[in-house]
Amino acid sequence: MAALHARLCAALLVLLAAAAPAWAVTCEDTRVDGNRYTICRVDLDADDLRLFLSDADGTPYGHFSTLDRALARQGEQLAFAMNAGMYHEDRAPVGHYIEDGVERMRVIAGPGPGNFGLVPNGVLCLRPGRADVFDTSRYLTERPRCTHATQSGPMLVIDGKLHPRFLPDSTSRNIRNGVGTSADGRTAWFAISNHGVTFYDFARLFRDTLGVPNALFLDGSISRLYAPMLDRDDSGRRMGPIVGVVAPRAGD
Template sequence: MRLALAGAFAVMAQTAGAVECQSITFDNTQYTVCEVNAAQDDLQLFLYDETGAVLGHFLAIDRALAPEGKQLSFAMNAGMYHEDRAPVGHYLEDGEEVMRVIESAGPGNFGLLPNGVFCLREGRADVFETSDYVRDAPACEDATQSGPMLVIDGALHPRFLADGTSKFIRNGVGTSADGQRVVFAISDAPVNFYDFARLFRDQLKTPNALYFDGNISRLYAPDLNRNDIGFRLGPIVGVVAPSE
């Protein structure tokens, strides 16, 4: 799927065809933030290759794009998955549903309702709370469900505690009300849900934001010479650009 993504965080330089990322500090914690514009570049979700095998790694995606004269200019893990890397929740790629929407509460972070869906459509990207996603039925080309929501219409998730002791490296995404501004963030140190959500609400100013995962969180940002490696991932979100 092809959606646009390449804007810039307020102080980032803009480069055509590439996503600019940089480190920021918020409340004494350092984060890496990548802001993109959903009307410009090619944002896609990735899970399986043409043979049905799990892609799993950023460089595997980059290699798969090379014969088309394209490359991966940014990527991040984008939702929780089972041991076989199949998505836990709703997953849609190129208009084809791989996994249905899960609306019920359940164990773990995914089931800490409300959770949400990151939806990519023509010229925009949005984070929907899951019940809104089901009600509105937006015409997403790609979508991935994860949880919990971090920010819901400007409010923090009601279950988050300021003094929460569960701290991990965490990553997620926030979107603007008009669907044009999309901000991805990963903490560079362990952080609790409350502080991570506040980053999106108070610093990045996104009215809706969704948690992707924690502990296994990884980022691919060539401009920062960063390629976090490890075991295979499930769903991955990335920006595709022409090869240089």
């Protein structure tokens, strides 16, 4: 009987391992100071986090579903995704953009119109095994060798401090999404508000709740999330850059 029990336990462990997802990213809905958010944690030691803009023909993916179908042809799938920065009407990124080591858009330095130009803005830089958010001036000084990078703005948290233009009594509320990275670069936190919030409250989420030293605003009303573990696949108008965790497709 003992031998049979051991074989059954071993078989169960094999089945559980086969059923377990091939990624570490997790997403959960939460409430902070009366505001509702969905927060996703990406483990850079285990997760393959990449940026995506367009297919081999130069056609922007635009939607999570289009990107997932393209990955399926390579035996891969999206485990998580979010829009990854501001873009023009043709879906071209407004700011700096690198994909698979190829720069597609230069760094935009200095102030400008809109949220993007509300300096300091910043860059999400992905390298093997780590992710970092840099404010743009530091990025230009350090010149990290990013495999993937996307520029957006404004920064939400800069070296543990909130962006100086954010006001605690602001009445400007909008859907917002952003990303923050741990000091060691091994964890990236992505968050999206599930109703309108102020920049001040959104930045405090990253600094005070998630505890990240640097965080970057990605976009506002067009913000969307793909989180299959929550049965969430936001639709809407076509996107520009997309950030996502890629995993082997189930059964492959």
